[in-house]
Amino acid sequence: xxxxxxxxxxxGGDDRDxxxxxxxxxxxxxxxxxxxxxxxxxxANTASDxxxxxxxxxxxxxxxxxxxxxxxxxxxxLPVVSLGETLLRPTAMLxxxxxxxxxxxxxxxxxxxGVVLLGGCDKTIPSLLMAAxxxxxxxxxxxxxxxxxxxxxxxxxxCGTDVWRLSEEVRGGTLSREDFIRSESAMIRSKGxxxxxxxxxxxGLLAEALGTVVPGVAGTPAPxxxxxxxAHATGKLAVDLVHEERTPSTLLxxxxxxxxxxxxxAIGGSTNAVxxxxxxAGRLGIELTLDDFDRIGSRVPLxxxxxxxxxxxxxxxxxxxxxxxxxxxxxxxxDPGALTVTGRPLVEHLDDxxxxxxxxxxxxxxxxxxxxxxxxxxxNLAPDGALIKPAAASPHLLRHRGRAVVFDSIEDxxxxxxxxxxxxxxxxxxxxxxxxxxxxxGMPEVSNMPLPKKLLASGVRDMVRVCxxxxxxxxxxxxxxHVAPEAAAGGPLALVRTGxxxxxxxxxxxxxxxxxxxxxxxxxxxxxxxxxxxxxxxxWERLYxxxxxxxxxxADLDFLLGATGPVVGRESH
Ligand code: FES
Ligand code: MG
Numbered sequence: 001x002x003x004x005x006x007x008x009x010x011x012g013g014d015d016r017d018x019x020x021x022x023x024x025x026x027x028x029x030x031x032x033x034x035x036x037x038x039x040x041x042x043x044a045n046t047a048s049d050x051x052x053x054x055x056x057x058x059x060x061x062x063x064x065x066x067x068x069x070x071x072x073x074x075x076x077x078l079p080v081v082s083l084g085e086t087l088l089r090p091t092a093m094l095x096x097x098x099x100x101x102x103x104x105x106x107x108x109x110x111x112x113x114g115v116v117l118l119g120g121c122d123k124t125i126p127s128l129l130m131a132a133x134x135x136x137x138x139x140x141x142x143x144x145x146x147x148x149x150x151x152x153x154x155x156x157x158x159c160g161t162d163v164w165r166l167s168e169e170v171r172g173g174t175l176s177r178e179d180f181i182r183s184e185s186a187m188i189r190s191k192g193x194x195x196x197x198x199x200x201x202x203x204g205l206l207a208e209a210l211g212t213v214v215p216g217v218a219g220t221p222a223p224x225x226x227x228x229x230x231a232h233a234t235g236k237l238a239v240d241l242v243h244e245e246r247t248p249s250t251l252l253x254x255x256x257x258x259x260x261x262x263x264x265x266a267i268g269g270s271t272n273a274v275x276x277x278x279x280x281a282g283r284l285g286i287e288l289t290l291d292d293f294d295r296i297g298s299r300v301p302l303x304x305x306x307x308x309x310x311x312x313x314x315x316x317x318x319x320x321x322x323x324x325x326x327x328x329x330x331x332x333x334x335d336p337g338a339l340t341v342t343g344r345p346l347v348e349h350l351d352d353x354x355x356x357x358x359x360x361x362x363x364x365x366x367x368x369x370x371x372x373x374x375x376x377x378x379x380n381l382a383p384d385g386a387l388i389k390p391a392a393a394s395p396h397l398l399r400h401r402g403r404a405v406v407f408d409s410i411e412d413x414x415x416x417x418x419x420x421x422x423x424x425x426x427x428x429x430x431x432x433x434x435x436x437x438x439x440x441x442g443m444p445e446v447s448n449m450p451l452p453k454k455l456l457a458s459g460v461r462d463m464v465r466v467c468x469x470x471x472x473x474x475x476x477x478x479x480x481x482h483v484a485p486e487a488a489a490g491g492p493l494a495l496v497r498t499g500x501x502x503x504x505x506x507x508x509x510x511x512x513x514x515x516x517x518x519x520x521x522x523x524x525x526x527x528x529x530x531x532x533x534x535x536x537x538x539x540w541e542r543l544y545x546x547x548x549x550x551x552x553x554x555a556d557l558d559f560l561l562g563a564t565g566p567v568v569g570r571e572s573h
Contacts, residue, residue: 065077258292
């Protein structure tokens with residue numbers, strides 16, 4: 001027996017307010033739409049022409065609508081803030097929390113009983129899940145899915161990853177600028193998001209590992225008709241979720257996050273997933289720390305051979321068996337009790353999964369790497385932690401000592417990195433600061449700094465890099481990122497000087513500046529360093545800089561932690 005629906009608090013009753021709420025919404029809807037028995041399901045849609053990876057979600061939404069109708073619900077389009085990774089400046093991450101806050105408030109303020117979340121491009125699924133956790137209405141995600149593989153001159157192009165690779169080749173003189181530009185129109189072959197194991201692919205798959213996607217759906221390519229079939233089924237399920245009162249707070253547990261961390265490692269997913277999972281957990285009041293990622297994930301084998309760490313692309317993963325086939329291999333590492341939107345534990349959905357192409361998804365006995373998960377580094381350079389993704393790094397650099405070459409901003413970096421007289425060699429450690437959540441602001445994806453031209457020309461393809469920013473999930477290299485606290489929040493990264501020796505030892509989980517404690521304590525940051533930090537005077541940026549937390553706790557705003565739930569506000573008239 002379904003208790004009174006939330007939406008009935010608007011539409012029930014024969015007084016003036018009930019009249020107003022119903023009358024303006026009728027517009028052809030049958031009277032029983034307001035009977036209080038038919039769940040009103042919002043379709044929170046991040047479709048936007050300026051988020052090209054999500055533009056096709058209008059079509060997906062129409063299949064969701066059909067499913068909601070079929071199950072007796074009332075579907076309601078709710079366009080929400082959409083963040084496009086390639087266009088937004090200074091970085092889409094600056095608005096992840098704003099998108100989450102706006103979606104949360106629109107869901108709470110409106111007469112809706114449940115929500116289907118449509119996202120794809122990097123920040124969209126995280127922001128939707130943060131919103132759903134804080135409003136705590138029954139919620140289910142349909143990931144928009146990756147694009148099909150494009151090819152150029154007979155070779156597959158991985159979006160993002162090959163842009164980094166080809167542009168380095170131009171800088172290194174092994175590819176002409178004309179051929180580079182020619183590859184541009186081949187890069188994006190179809191609708192959908194990046195087809196590498198970047199942040200969008202990772203977060204779609206992790207939403208499924210968390211239990212918030214119908215198992216088996218994440219990773220379905222955007223143009224695949226099975227995505228629309230799944231969207232239809234998800235619309236129906238959303239109505240059931242309301243009847244069964246299955247909300248994020250009843251579904252998501254520490255075990256769900258364990259499953260997401262295991263999945264993140266096994267698929268070789270994006271480092272950005274760490275800040276996003278921490279932020280989602282923060283909304284749910286689930287205790288999750290950086291160390292959980294290392295403890296749970298770092299010894300998980302890498303089973304998926306996808307770019308940027310490997311060879312294949314997302315439609316290959318889908319045809320090879322998808323996420324469920326991957327998770328079946330690591331079933332013993334998963335939490336057996338963590339539920340999914342189906343009401344059944346995730347592990348129960350693994351029985352029928354199979355690996356159809358063992359080149360793309362490896363058997364547990366023959367992993368691509370044994371211990372592939374993201375490692376958490378600490379030391380006097382990162383007291384609150386920093387990350388490295390060993391699967392995307394060069395094995396010979398995982399233990400390294402080198403002299404720092406320090407840059408105070410990305411502009412400073414671009415101005416000097418290719419200078420012939422820059423004092424840098426293959427053993428140097430490139431340091432970029434002022435790129436954390438507060439400093440930039442928004443923590444942009446600049447950590448995978450391009451290598452100096454003269455070193456590229458001499459054949460160097462990787463160097464140790466250290467930064468308080470993020471890096472694109474499609475990027476690769478021996479990059480230490482998310483250094484916390486960031487320079488602009490008083491982190492010791494601000495005190496590094498060119499010529500200091502930095503020691504990286506991934507096996508020992510250590511990142512150290514080889515400067516005596518007393519000397520470090522006596523240093524103060526140069527004005528050239530601090531002048532690079534953002535100091536917005538108004539608007540969202542001001543609110544963001546004043547309230548954003550550091551990367552090690554998810555870079556959410558401090559006042560957005562936790563949940564308010566689906567409380568119904570006071571009357572508007
Ligand atoms: Fe949208 Fe890569 S740019 S997913
Ligand atoms: Mg990105």
